[in-house]
Amino acid sequence: xxxxxxxxxxxxxxxxxxxxxFAVGAGEVATLLGRNGMxxxxxxxxxxxxxxxxxGSIRFAGAELRGSPPHKxxxxxxxxxxEGRQIFxxxxxxxxxxxxxxxxxxxxxRVRDLFPVLAERRAAMGTQLSxxxxxxxxxxxxxxxxPKLLILDEATEGLAPLIRAEIxxxxxxxxxxxxxxxxxxxxxxxxxxxxxxxxLIEKGQVAWTGSSAELAGDRxxxxxxLGV
Numbered sequence: 001x002x003x004x005x006x007x008x009x010x011x012x013x014x015x016x017x018x019x020x021x022f023a024v025g026a027g028e029v030a031t032l033l034g035r036n037g038m039x040x041x042x043x044x045x046x047x048x049x050x051x052x053x054x055x056g057s058i059r060f061a062g063a064e065l066r067g068s069p070p071h072k073x074x075x076x077x078x079x080x081x082x083e084g085r086q087i088f089x090x091x092x093x094x095x096x097x098x099x100x101x102x103x104x105x106x107x108x109x110r111v112r113d114l115f116p117v118l119a120e121r122r123a124a125m126g127t128q129l130s131x132x133x134x135x136x137x138x139x140x141x142x143x144x145x146x147p148k149l150l151i152l153d154e155a156t157e158g159l160a161p162l163i164r165a166e167i168x169x170x171x172x173x174x175x176x177x178x179x180x181x182x183x184x185x186x187x188x189x190x191x192x193x194x195x196x197x198x199x200l201i202e203k204g205q206v207a208w209t210g211s212s213a214e215l216a217g218d219r220x221x222x223x224x225x226l227g228v
Contacts, residue, residue, distance in 0.1 A: 001026045001180055002047075002149055006056035009039075009046050016042045019056065021206055022199040024149060027178045029171070031191050034201035035227060040184050041083060043201075044153050048080050049073040061148065074100075079147025083154040083184075085138040089126040093118055096126060096137055097144050104146025111140040114170055132163030139170065148180060155185040168194065188226060192216050200225045 007020040017039050024030045032040045045051035047058060049070040058066040060076050068076075088096050097108060097118075112119035115136045121129065129137065135156075142150055155171070156164040168190045174181060175194065185191060191198070192212045200208040200221070207225055215221065 001028075001061060002182070003059040004043075004047075004056070005059075007043065007046060007053055007058065008055035009042055009051055009053045011042075011051075015054075015204070017046070017053070017204040019205065020201070022209065024180055024182050024197075027180055028197065029175050029181045029183065029195045030197045030199065031195045032182065032184050032199055032201060033188075033191070033226060034207075035225070038201045039204040040201055041153055042204075044080070044082075044151060044184070047073065047151065048078060074145060077148030079142040079145045079150045081135075081138045081142045081150070081152040081155065083157070085131075085134045087126045087129075087134050087137050087141065092123055092125055093129070093137055094122045096141050100141065101144040102146050106143040106146050108144075111143055114143075114173070115140055132159050132166075135159060135163065135167060136170075139167070143174075150174065150179055150181045152181070152183045152185070155183050156187055156190075157185070164190075188222065 002024040004020060004022050007017055009017040020043060032043060034040055042051065046053045049068050049072065052067050056066065057064060060078065063076060065073055065076060088099065091099065097111065117133060118136060118140055121133060156167050164187065171181060171194055192215060195212055197209065197211060198215050199206055202225055208221060
C-alpha cells in the first residue's frame with residue numbers, strides 16, 4: 001500500500017533523512033522506531049505533505065505522493081493522528097469529528113461505539129477535554145476521514161496508563177478490522193504485541209527491519225537502537 005524508497009529530507013541546510021526505505025502492506029500494522037531526533041516525525045511530515053522531501057519516492061496505492069500538498073495526501077487516503085493531538089480547541093467534540101469527515105465505513109455512530117466517552121462528551125469544547133480524551137478525539141477524527149492508512153505519531157505519549165491501555169485496545173480492534181496502520185510510539189511491549197513489522201531508524205537511516213518475533217528476541221538490538 002505504502003512504498004517509501006530513498007526518502008531524503010532537510011530543514012534548510014540541515015539534512016535529517018538519508019535515503020529511507022520502508023513499506024506498509026494492506027491490512028498491516030507497521031512501526032517506525034528509534035530514539036528521539038532520529039527522523040521519525042520528519043518522515044511523517046514528508047508522508048503528509050507537510051515537508052517537501054529533497055529526494056526519493058513516496059508511492060501510495062500505486063500513485064506518487066512525493067511533494068504533494070497535505071490535502072492531496074489526505075484525499076489519497078492517509079489519515080494522521082499528529083504528535084500533540086492538535087484537535088480544534090474552539091470546536092465541540094462533534095464538530096471536530098465532522099469538520100474533516102469523508103463518506104465511508106467510519107461514521108459518527110461507529111466512532112462513538114469505539115470511544116463511548118466521546119458520545120458522552122459530544123457537546124464539550126476541545127479545551128474542556130482531558131489529555132486522554134483529546135487523544136481519543138484525535139484518533140476518532142482521523143478515522144472519520146475514512147483513511148486507507150492510519151498514521152499515529154506518538155500514539156500514547158504523556159497519557160495515563162488506563163488511557164494508554166484504551167488506545168492499544170482500539171488499535172487492536174482496528175487491526176482485526178483490517179485497517180492498515182503506521183504507528184510511532186515508545187511502548188515497545190505494546191508494539192510487539194500489535195505490529196506485524198518494525199523499522200528501526202538511526203540518524204535518518206533505516207538500521208533494521210523485521211518482525212515482532214525477531215525484535216522481541218534480540219535484546220542487543222533493542223538496547224542499541226531503542227535504549228530499552
